[in-house]
Amino acid sequence: DVQLVESGGDFVKPGRSLRLSCAVSGFTVSSAWMHWVRQAPGKGLEWVGRIKRRSNGGTTDFAAPVKGRFTISIDDSENTFYLHMGSLKPEDTAMYYCTSDYGWGQGTLVTVSS
C-alpha cells in the first residue's frame, strides 16, 4: 500500500526556518514526481514546489511566493522527501501536504506568527 506521511510542522516566528519531511512507502521517491502543496486556513490548494523524478533530471521548481526561500531534497536511504523552508513569513501559515501520482499525505501544520 502507498503511504505518504508528513511531519515537522510547528509554530515558528517570522524569519525562522523549518524542515518538513514526507516519509514514503509503497514506491520509490526518486522514481516519482513529488510535490508540496499547501492550504491556508479556509482557502484552496496552492502548489508550493516539486522535484522531478531522477530519470527526468531530478530538478526542482517552485511557486513564485516561495522561490529563493524554500528548497526540496530527497533522501534515498530513507525514501523521504523534504521541504526546507527559510525566511518564513506569516503568509506561509498553512497545512502542507506532500503529493505524487500515487496519492497525498495527511498534512502537517505550519504556523508562522510573532
Added chain:
Amino acid sequence: QSALTQPRSVSGSPGQSVIISCTGTSSDVGGYDYVSWVQQHPGKAPKLMIYDVYKRPSGVPDRFSGSKSGNTASLTISGLRTDDEADYYCGSHAGSHVVFGGGTTLTVL
C-alpha cells in the same frame, strides 16, 4: 484568483451523475495530459481521485472518471452517493509549475 476555473458549486441527487469542469489555457490543461482531481471532505486531507486526465489510483471507484477536451478537463461522478459530498479541486501541469482550480463544492441533495 486561481489559474484554473471551476464552478463554485454543483449539486445532484443520489444516483444521478454530475460533471465538474475545470477550464484553463493551452499553457496548462490544453497543453499537457497531466490533469488531476482531488476530493476533500471538511477537515480532512485531500484524496487523489484522478491523475493524468483519466487514470484512477487503486481503490478509487469507477464511478469517478476524468476526461479532457481542449482547454477544459472534466470530472464525472456517476451514481452519486451522499458521501461524495465534498470539495473537488483540479490541478494541472503548466510547464515549470503546477496550477490548481479554486475548488467546487458538490452537494448531494
